[in-house]
Amino acid sequence: MTLQALLSGQGLMFLFFAVAAIASGILVVILQNPLRAALSLVINLFSVAGLYLSLNAYFLATVQVIVYAGAIMVLFLFVIMLLNMGQANLNTSYRGVRTIIAFSSAIGFGGLMSAVALKGQPNVMLPADAMVTGSSAGSVEGIGKVLYNPNLPWLFAFEWTSFLLLVAVIGAVVLAGKRQQPSEDKA
Amino acid sequence: MNFGDIHAAGAPILMAVGGCVVLLTDLASKRSATRKFGTFLAILFCIASMVCSYTLGGQLRTAFSNGIAVEGLVVTMQILLAAIAAITIVASSEILQSFHLPKGEYRALILLASAGAMVLVQSLDLVNAFVGIEIMSVAFYVLAGYRRAQAASEEAGAKYFLMGAFVSAILLFGIALIYGSVGLAMKANGLELPQGYSFTNIVTISKAIHQVPGFGTSPLFLLGAVMLIGSLMFKAGVAPFHMVAPDVYQGAPAPIAGFLATTSKVAAFTILMRFFTILAGADTGAAINVVVIGLALLSIIVGNTGAANQKSIKRLFGYSSVAHGGYIVLGLLASLGTESQAAAITAVTFYIVAYAITTIGSFAVVAWLGKDGEDADAISAYRGLGKRNLGAAITLGIFLLSLSGIPLTVGFLTKLGVFMALLSAGGTWVAVVALIGSAIGLYAYLRVISEMFFVDSTQQETSSTDGASKLVAVSAATLVIVMGVFPSQALLPSFEASVTAPPVSGDEVK
Numbered sequence: 001m002t003l004q005a006l007l008s009g010q011g012l013m014f015l016f017f018a019v020a021a022i023a024s025g026i027l028v029v030i031l032q033n034p035l036r037a038a039l040s041l042v043i044n045l046f047s048v049a050g051l052y053l054s055l056n057a058y059f060l061a062t063v064q065v066i067v068y069a070g071a072i073m074v075l076f077l078f079v080i081m082l083l084n085m086g087q088a089n090l091n092t093s094y095r096g097v098r099t100i101i102a103f104s105s106a107i108g109f110g111g112l113m114s115a116v117a118l119k120g121q122p123n124v125m126l127p128a129d130a131m132v133t134g135s136s137a138g139s140v141e142g143i144g145k146v147l148y149n150p151n152l153p154w155l156f157a158f159e160w161t162s163f164l165l166l167v168a169v170i171g172a173v174v175l176a177g178k179r180q181q182p183s184e185d186k187a
Numbered sequence: 188m189n190f191g192d193i194h195a196a197g198a199p200i201l202m203a204v205g206g207c208v209v210l211l212t213d214l215a216s217k218r219s220a221t222r223k224f225g226t227f228l229a230i231l232f233c234i235a236s237m238v239c240s241y242t243l244g245g246q247l248r249t250a251f252s253n254g255i256a257v258e259g260l261v262v263t264m265q266i267l268l269a270a271i272a273a274i275t276i277v278a279s280s281e282i283l284q285s286f287h288l289p290k291g292e293y294r295a296l297i298l299l300a301s302a303g304a305m306v307l308v309q310s311l312d313l314v315n316a317f318v319g320i321e322i323m324s325v326a327f328y329v330l331a332g333y334r335r336a337q338a339a340s341e342e343a344g345a346k347y348f349l350m351g352a353f354v355s356a357i358l359l360f361g362i363a364l365i366y367g368s369v370g371l372a373m374k375a376n377g378l379e380l381p382q383g384y385s386f387t388n389i390v391t392i393s394k395a396i397h398q399v400p401g402f403g404t405s406p407l408f409l410l411g412a413v414m415l416i417g418s419l420m421f422k423a424g425v426a427p428f429h430m431v432a433p434d435v436y437q438g439a440p441a442p443i444a445g446f447l448a449t450t451s452k453v454a455a456f457t458i459l460m461r462f463f464t465i466l467a468g469a470d471t472g473a474a475i476n477v478v479v480i481g482l483a484l485l486s487i488i489v490g491n492t493g494a495a496n497q498k499s500i501k502r503l504f505g506y507s508s509v510a511h512g513g514y515i516v517l518g519l520l521a522s523l524g525t526e527s528q529a530a531a532i533t534a535v536t537f538y539i540v541a542y543a544i545t546t547i548g549s550f551a552v553v554a555w556l557g558k559d560g561e562d563a564d565a566i567s568a569y570r571g572l573g574k575r576n577l578g579a580a581i582t583l584g585i586f587l588l589s590l591s592g593i594p595l596t597v598g599f600l601t602k603l604g605v606f607m608a609l610l611s612a613g614g615t616w617v618a619v620v621a622l623i624g625s626a627i628g629l630y631a632y633l634r635v636i637s638e639m640f641f642v643d644s645t646q647q648e649t650s651s652t653d654g655a656s657k658l659v660a661v662s663a664a665t666l667v668i669v670m671g672v673f674p675s676q677a678l679l680p681s682f683e684a685s686v687t688a689p690p691v692s693g694d695e696v697k
Contacts, residue, residue, distance in 0.1 A: 116406040153254035153312050153385050156196070160306055160318045163203050167299050167322055170210070171329035174292045175344070 013054045021047035038076045045069040057138035192250035195257045197239040198265045199305035199319075202272070205232025206298035213291020226276055229294040233273035236305075240265040249311065253384050256311040260536060264308045264457045267540055268450060271547060272301040274659055275446040278551055281653040282440045285559050286334055293333065297446065300326035304454035313362045313387040313415075316458055320358070320422060323454060324351050327447055331439045343438025346431050354421040354428070361414030362387060368407040372399045393465035403471040412471075413478055416459065423455035424448070425512040426486040433493070433505030441562045442656070444501060445550030448508045449543040456515050456539055460522065460532060468525040479520045480617055486513025487621050491628035499564050503631065504549055507590050510628055511542050514605050517621055521608035530611060534604035541589075541597040541670060548663025549586040552579060555656040566635060571644030578661075580639045585664045589671070591632040592625055597670040 024047060027040035045068045052061040137146070147154050193200070209229050216224070245259035275297055283290050303322025310316040328351060332344015370386045373379075376399050384391045395402050402408060421428035436444040466475060490510025497503040515538050521531035556563035556572075556579055563569070572580040589598035602625070609618050 112410065116410050119406060151252055151383075153252040153314070153388070156251040156254045157312070157314045157318045160303075160315070160322065163299060163302065164318060164322045164325065166207075167296065167303075167325045167329075170292050170295055170299075171325060174289060174296075174329055175332060175335065177289075 010054055014051065017047045017050035017054065020044075021051065034080045035077070038073065038080060041076070042069050042073050045073070052138075055138065059138060059140045059143055191248070194239070195243065195248055195250035196255055196309070197243075198236045198269065199302040199309070201232055201236040201239055202269065202298045202302035202305060205229060205236070206295040206302065208232070209298065210291050210295040213294075225291055225294055226280060229276050229298060230273045232298060233269045233276075233301075236269040237266045240269070253388060253390065254312045254315050255306075255309045257309050260457065260460070260532070261309045263536060263540070264453055265305050267543060268301050268304050268308070268453055271446060271449050271453070271543060272297050274547055275442050278445075278554060278656050278659045279440075279442040280655055281554065282334075282442060285561075286336070286440075288333060293330075296326045296330055300330065300446075300450060304450050307454045308457045310458070311389050311461075312385060313365070313389070314385070317355075317359060317362060320419075320454070320458075321355060323450070324355065324422065327351070327451065330443050331435050331447060333443060334440055337438075339438040340440070341438075343431075343435045347435050350421070350431050354418045357414050358418035361411045361418060364407055364411030365392060365415065366411075368402070368405060368411060369395045371407075372402045372405070375399075389461060389465055396465060396469045396471075403466075403469045404474075409471065409474050412466075412475060415462070416475070416478065417482075419455045419459050419462075420482055420512075420516070423452050423459075423512050423515075424508055425482050425516060426489040426509050427482075429486065429489065429506075429509040429512075432509055433502045436505035436508070437499055437501045437564070441501065441550040441554040441557070444504070445547045448504070448546050448550070452508070452512065452515070453539055453543060456519070456535065459519055460535060463519050463522050464528070464532075467523050467528050476520070476523065479516060479523070480614075483513045483516035483520060484617065484620050484624075486510060486516065487624035488627075491624045491631065494631035495627060495634075497631070498566055500553060500566050500569065500635065501550075501562065501564050503566070503635070504546065504553075507628070507631075508546065510624065511538075511590070513624070514602060514621065515539060515542070517609055517614075517617065518605040520614060520617070521605070521612040524612035527608050527612035530604075531608040534601070534608045537604055538601040541601045541667075544663050544666050544670075545586050545589045545598065548660050548667065549583070549590070551656045551660035551663065552583045552586065555579060555653050555660050557653065566638060569635060570638050570642050572638075573640040574643070582660050582664045584636050584639065585667055587632040587636055589667045591629045595668070595671050597667050600671060 021044055024040045024043040028037045028044060031037040031040060045064060049061040049064040049069065052058075052064060137143070146152055147158050149155065205228070209225055209232075212228060213225055240262045243257050243262050245262065247256060247258040249256045276294055279293065279297075282288070283293060300323050303319050303324075303326065306319030307316050307323060308319075310319055328344055328348040331347045332341050334340035366387050369392055372395050373386075373391075378394065378398060380386065381388075381391060381394060395408075417428070424432040432448075436448060439447065486509050490506045490508070490513060493506035494503050494510065497506065515535055518531050518535035518538060521527045522535065524531075553562045553564065556568070556576070569580075569583070572583075585596060589596035592598045592602040606618050606621070609621075
């Protein structure tokens with residue numbers, strides 16, 4: 001993206017949401033208090049929803065806000081509060097070799113990504129219609145037409161995703177359900 | 188979409204439907220009655236899935252708007268995956284009974300994990316591959332922690348889940364980078380998207396690699412490709428992503444460990460083979476070669492040295508699986524050369540099949556010698572086994588010899604095939620390092636054999652009740668010897684069919 005493109009209205013939107021997403025993402029990892037980390041995650045999810053909006057993906061942005069920032073984050077907060085996780089229970093001291101390795105690999109990977117983003121760009125200006133301005137692809141109708149179209153490849157993946165959810169449900173029931181005859185189980 | 192499409196995707200669909208049916212039957216009927224009937228139903232669906240794969244034959248056919256492609260290699264792997272699932276379900280009845288674990292959910296998870304693995308194996312679109320790998324992995328996390336009452340099993344499940352979730356994110360990131368780089372490159376060069384293919388399709392990526400000058404060395408694509416390869420290697424348990432493998436294999440009950448070790452390798456290496464066929468002969472610089480050589484040699488060294496001083500036999504098999512992952516990656520490395528490609532694909536396929544049989548058998552012996560469902564895990568428990576239970580000692584001995592690659596077992600032929608392919612690709616020094624690694628591994632396996640036959644022990648013979656595991660172990664040992672002595676008669680024809688119809692090549696889309 002050239003500097004000129006960044007300074008347009010859409011570019012500024014992108015900059016704002018991208019910086020907010022990255023900053024809040026870093027906060028999720030480094031904040032010691034789990035509640036604050038969870039709230040940073042909310043900001044992160046909202047920023048990503050903003051990015052979706054600027055790509056005209058209205059439906060995805062709405063779902064992101066309702067499902068992730070709404071429902072899932074409420075569950076997160078409930079779990080944190082139910083477990084009553086304070087700072088005292090957490091071993092988050094920033095010391096030791098592990099931390100050094102973690103930080104250096106994070107910085108190294110960040111540097112690699114930036115280098116690729118700056119240098120790896122093929123020298124190409126996208127045609128104006130590559131921006132999805134005014135496209136209906138992001139609406140509920142547009143997504144439905146793409147997702148359920150047997151002549152496009154996404155139907156197959158979509159149907160199998162339902163089995164992914166089924167496996168997750170079975171797994172949750174098995175791992176969290178009541179134990180059968182715990183007295184006979186060998187610890 | 189028509190009947191042909193459903194038929195092509197039929198094997199995983201049958202497994203998934205089987206999973207649902209088994210689960211619902213279990214819920215509907217009384218607990219005591221379901222044990223045999225549930226096993227019967229599950230195996231019925233596995234056999235149906237095998238038949239469905241077999242009727243597809245060896246020719247290449249694509250389905251679901253080129254989202255999946257089935258040919259000889261995929262058919263072979265799907266039959267293998269269904270067989271592994273059926274064997275695991277048979278061999279697990281003892282542990283399910285002893286530990287009072289939920290049976291219907293267990294069978295359903297095994298069937299669904301295999302369905303996910305099959306989706307992964309047949310997918311041509313990376314999006315489908317991701318969905319397949321997730322179905323498989325989520326089922327794996329649950330299975331690894333299935334014996335919740337035991338801390339080791341719970342730990343294995345938790346570790347596997349955390350690492351696996353992280354790696355899935357990296358895999359998705361890699362796919363996104365590839366998607367972006369392919370799209371940009373094709374737009375910039377005025378190339379049309381092949382009719383009916385998406386940007387994440389392997390065929391489209393192949394077109395970009397072979398037709399856009401400099402695409403193979405563009406950092407965006409290379410980073411994506413390395414992330415994709417690395418995360419698939421994690422799923423296959425290759426060093427340095429192997430940290431969880433020994434823990435998981437030790438923590439999980441033996442039949443589950445055997446299932447995890449084999450299914451993950453079969454699925455991940457098959458899709459890697461497919462991805463590597465489009466990299467063959469392409470100008471991707473040295474990056475991918477360096478990464479692949481590094482992963483292969485590191486696995487062989489780490490796996491074999493790690494196996495050398497283990498006290499637990501399941502950990503030993505865990506490290507052994509890391510080492511064997513390394514040899515398979517060597518075969519993949521050879522498949523990057525255009526001339527050695529056909530031989531390398533045959534060698535890798537043969538290696539995967541042989542490894543699956545040997546590993547399932549090894550873990551079955553561990554379950555067979557166990558008592559009340561507890562595995563015979565400590566190597567000291569095998570001291571003097573030759574005097575107490577000669578049959579079990581010989582069976583385990585055959586597997587250990589095969590794992591170390593001694594002639595007359597199938598392990599020798601598979602290693603030979605990989606090394607031959609590697610030498611014809613010009614990787615002489617790589618082969619030498621790998622051979623040194625094998626020599627270290629030989630020590631690890633022979634140590635157990637000498638414990639069994641040449642050390643006396645005062646231990647009492649424990650009478651085992653696990654007839655199913657015994658049956659699995661003995662038949663697998665027979666197969667190892669038969670395939671080792673008559674390789675061409677036993678299995679080779681089906682592999683040749685698979686090589687004549689490689690999934691995609693650069694020419695196909697030009």
